[in-house]
Amino acid sequence: xxxxxxxxxxxxxxxxxxxxxxxxxxxxxxxxxxxxxxxxxxxxxxxxxxxxxxxxxxxxxxxxxxxxxxxxxxxxxxxxxxxxxxxxxxxxxxxxxxxxxxxxxxxxxxxxxxxxxxxxxxxxxxxxxxxxxxxxxxxxxxxxxxxxxxxxxxxxxxxxxxxxxxxxxxxxxxxxxxxxxxxxxxxxxxxxxxxxxxxxxxxxxxxxxxxxxxxxxxxxxxxxxxxxxxxxxxxxxxxxxxxxxxxxxxxxxxxxxxxxxxxxxxxxxxxxxxxxxxxxxxxxxxxxxxxxxxxxxxxxxxxxxxxxxxxxxxxxxxxxxxxxxxxxxxxxxxxxxxxxxxxxxxxxxxxxxxxxxxxxxxxxxxxxxxxxxxxxxxxxxxxxxxxxxxxxxxxxxxxxxxxxxxxxxxxxxxxxxxxxxxxxxxxxxxxxxxxxxxxxxxxxxxxxxxxxxxxxxxxxxxxxxxxxxxxxxxxxxxxxxxxxxxxxxxxxxxxxxxxxxxxxxxxxxxxxxxxxxxxxxxxxxxxxxxxxxxxxxxxxxxxxxxxxxxxxxxxxxxxxxxxxxxxxxxxxxxxxxxxxxxxxxxxxxxxxxxxxxxxxxxxxxxxxxxxxxxxxxxxxxxxxxxxxxxxxxxxxx
Amino acid sequence: xxxxxxxxxxxxxxxxxxxxxxxxxxxxxxxxxxxxxxxxxxxxxxxxxxxxxxxxxxxxxxxxxxxxxxxxxxxxxxxxxxxxxxxxxxxxxxxxxxxxxxxxxxxxxxxxxxxxxxxxxxxxxxxxxxxxxxxxxxxxxxxxxxxxxxxxxxxxxxxxxxxxxxxxx
Numbered sequence: 001x002x003x004x005x006x007x008x009x010x011x012x013x014x015x016x017x018x019x020x021x022x023x024x025x026x027x028x029x030x031x032x033x034x035x036x037x038x039x040x041x042x043x044x045x046x047x048x049x050x051x052x053x054x055x056x057x058x059x060x061x062x063x064x065x066x067x068x069x070x071x072x073x074x075x076x077x078x079x080x081x082x083x084x085x086x087x088x089x090x091x092x093x094x095x096x097x098x099x100x101x102x103x104x105x106x107x108x109x110x111x112x113x114x115x116x117x118x119x120x121x122x123x124x125x126x127x128x129x130x131x132x133x134x135x136x137x138x139x140x141x142x143x144x145x146x147x148x149x150x151x152x153x154x155x156x157x158x159x160x161x162x163x164x165x166x167x168x169x170x171x172x173x174x175x176x177x178x179x180x181x182x183x184x185x186x187x188x189x190x191x192x193x194x195x196x197x198x199x200x201x202x203x204x205x206x207x208x209x210x211x212x213x214x215x216x217x218x219x220x221x222x223x224x225x226x227x228x229x230x231x232x233x234x235x236x237x238x239x240x241x242x243x244x245x246x247x248x249x250x251x252x253x254x255x256x257x258x259x260x261x262x263x264x265x266x267x268x269x270x271x272x273x274x275x276x277x278x279x280x281x282x283x284x285x286x287x288x289x290x291x292x293x294x295x296x297x298x299x300x301x302x303x304x305x306x307x308x309x310x311x312x313x314x315x316x317x318x319x320x321x322x323x324x325x326x327x328x329x330x331x332x333x334x335x336x337x338x339x340x341x342x343x344x345x346x347x348x349x350x351x352x353x354x355x356x357x358x359x360x361x362x363x364x365x366x367x368x369x370x371x372x373x374x375x376x377x378x379x380x381x382x383x384x385x386x387x388x389x390x391x392x393x394x395x396x397x398x399x400x401x402x403x404x405x406x407x408x409x410x411x412x413x414x415x416x417x418x419x420x421x422x423x424x425x426x427x428x429x430x431x432x433x434x435x436x437x438x439x440x441x442x443x444x445x446x447x448x449x450x451x452x453x454x455x456x457x458x459x460x461x462x463x464x465x466x467x468x469x470x471x472x473x474x475x476x477x478x479x480x481x482x483x484x485x486x487x488x489x490x491x492x493x494x495x496x497x498x499x500x501x502x503x504x505x506x507x508x509x510x511x512x513x514x515x516x517x518x519x520x521x522x523x524x525x526x527x528x529x530x531x532x533x534x535x536x537x538x539x540x541x542x543x544x545x546x547x548x549x550x551x552x553x554x555x556x557x558x559x560x561x562x563x564x565x566x567x568x569x570x571x572x573x574x575x576x577x578x579x580x581x582x583x584x585x586x587x588x589x590x591x592x593x594x595x596x597x598x599x600x601x602x603x604x605x606x607x608x609x610x611x612x613x614x615x616x617x618x619x620x621x622x623x624x625x626x627x628x629x630x631x632x633x634x635x636x637x
Numbered sequence: 638x639x640x641x642x643x644x645x646x647x648x649x650x651x652x653x654x655x656x657x658x659x660x661x662x663x664x665x666x667x668x669x670x671x672x673x674x675x676x677x678x679x680x681x682x683x684x685x686x687x688x689x690x691x692x693x694x695x696x697x698x699x700x701x702x703x704x705x706x707x708x709x710x711x712x713x714x715x716x717x718x719x720x721x722x723x724x725x726x727x728x729x730x731x732x733x734x735x736x737x738x739x740x741x742x743x744x745x746x747x748x749x750x751x752x753x754x755x756x757x758x759x760x761x762x763x764x765x766x767x768x769x770x771x772x773x774x775x776x777x778x779x780x781x782x783x784x785x786x787x788x789x790x791x792x793x794x795x796x797x798x799x800x801x802x803x804x805x806x
Contacts, residue, residue: 010797015661019666027674028677159667
């Protein structure tokens with residue numbers, strides 16, 4: 001044998017001991033397609049950037065040669081190599097470690113612990129499950145090793161390394177375990193870097209693995225004479241001064257100009273320079289007001305809230321709620337109830353006020369509307385009022401804007417609050433709109449929001465609590481004032497991973513019935529909550545056994561098959577648990593002969609133009625994850 | 638066959654060899670799959686070029702080697718690998734290789750990066766001299782000379798000498 005042959009054999013023998021895996025073909029193709037799309041965008045952006053550079057370049061060349069020279073010298077003095085970043089990126093860091101992020105990323109742009117846009121997040125407490133994030137958002141999280149939840153990242157980081165003489169460990173970039181119907185919503189990749197001696201744990205979530213690689217791969221030590229601005233948000237002036245000094249910086253504890261809020265020592269919201277910025281140690285950090293994200297954030301601590309074009313001014317701290325106990329506000333709240341009815345019984349805390357927005361054409365408020373007397377015009381639009389009533393402890397006031405089909409109800413223990421709010425009614429100028437809602441129904445809320453000229457993004461939030469498919473909240477809050485054309489996120493409750501696996505098995509069965517499905521025989525088949533027939537597991541292999549006649553149901557004709565519906569959806573469906581709504585109108589839970597007492601998982605299309613395209617395949621599942629009943633619902637035109 | 642089918646067929650046929658090549662090229666087992674996936678995603682994006690290429694394998698291995706190199710460059714520009722984790726609690730790698738593949742990898746680690754790539758592509762991935770040259774962007778003469786030197790080096794490597802029947806001598 002020749003040396004070449006020996007070497008070949010050696011490789012073969014050695015390779016025989018290596019793990020053998022299957023190629024993730026679907027993922028590769030999906031990732032490839034996505035990268036192609038991103039490349040398209042990137043090319044356009046690069047072209048735009050070069051135009052910008054030419055424009056700026058033209059400006060820079062104009063000064064004399066000597067001034068350009070001194071510019072170059074200055075930058076050489078002020079920017080050590082470790083602080084230089086490519087155009088369009090900036091450094092953020094903590095405890096002496098910095099990484100590069102895109103320059104347009106925000107700082108702590110989170111709600112309920114979840115990033116709302118591409119952002120750097122300084123973690124303090126329990127992190128949100130990444131899978132709950134709004135889609136297409138990337139984020140860099142910075143935390144200290146001591147935080148309890150960082151253990152997960154310490155365990156993942158198994159590859160030793162060093163930046164100069166500082167030990168590091170990093171994880172391989174992993175896919176997050178949130179497949180199934182959530183796949184499109186999930187920042188699919190996570191990677192982490194740990195620097196124990198600097199007490200830093202950082203991780204990046206993104207749908208683009210190269211974003212994760214690029215950020216974590218850019219880690220470096222912050223050179224002597226420089227420091228990262230610590231995150232001072234939420235701290236009072238004393239704690240902020242201490243934190244800044246610990247980082248080697250100083251904190252300017254004077255109040256920001258023109259505010260009186262310093263008198264009450266409010267927690268700091270943001271700083272200049274922003275948290276994470278790498279600055280020289282002689283820099284002074286100042287507290288700033290955060291930039292207002294919507295026109296609703298008014299400067300005097302109040303906010304605008306309303307429905308459609310009509311808004312009122314409420315104090316800034318008031319909450320917005322979809323559903324809830326309208327009669328018993330536990331805190332100052334703006335409600336958007338579907339109709340006037342007693343919602344909850346119990347005790348109302350004495351000092352709470354509320355505003356409710358009703359549709360004035362709703363039958364439930366007809367009595368109130370008939371009592372109203374004309375009360376002049378606001379912004380040229382006629383309004384009517386019911387005289388304010390001062391009851392025992394609570395004052396109630398009602399104002400109706402007939403042309404806008406709106407009834408506003410205010411109640412408060414303080415009469416002046418009622419009159420202040422009702423007198424603040426105004427119409428929004430062209431181009432602005434208040435985010436509308438229908439209580440608890442995300443489908444109709446979606447339609448209303450779109451009719452108001454806004455874009456809608458549905459974000460699924462896995463939960464087994466409460467009825468599935470319900471609208472948990474909107475972002476921004478319902479009632480907030482936003483520009484026409486902006487995007488509103490609807491957070492919709494959907495099923496947890498365990499439930500989803502049953503659905504995935506059923507979906508696979510729909511695509512290939514001969515392969516068998518997760519059934520307990522006999523299987524009850526229903527239409528609109530009515531038992532149509534039962535079939536055995538053997539019969540279930542036969543496609544025809546699943547076909548149901550839909551004549552006289554939902555104003556339709558012909559037949560329907562749960563398997564066909566699933567196949568046509570091409571995997572583009574959502575899963576919700578428990579009772580859900582129909583489209584339109586309330587849903588109905590199937591009787592025992594159909595449901596077999598199993599728990600309900602409903603499969604519904606993710607995208608549909610109107611109720612006529614909507615459907616739901618309701619699976620009733622027993623304790624051992626077997627389907628005992630399948631009930632098909634179709635939307636009515 | 639449309640492009641996706643052709644791509645799928647190619648990936649299915651080459652996946653295992655690419656994965657193992659990545660490991661022999663010096664990629665940790667845990668990162669090899671990442672590397673090969675990144676390579677194959679790039680190849681998907683440029684599949685038109687791959688299918689038109691004179692030699693598909695040479696093209697794909699070229700992407701693999703380049704991605705491997707740029708990954709190393711990217712990650713290790715400032716951060717260097719080290720044998721020890723700075724934190725004590727480390728979970729052991731369940732996919733620990735056998736003695737033989739350990740020895741082979743240790744021996745390969747004794748070669749420089751270029752020689753290692755030549756040896757892996759030529760003797761493990763079974764590329765021809767011409768394909769190896771195309772994949773690495775070097776003349777065939779260089780492939781031959783590097784191979785010869787690399788084999789000399791491996792023949793002397795103590796990691797391989799002691800293996801029963803495993804020496805390339």
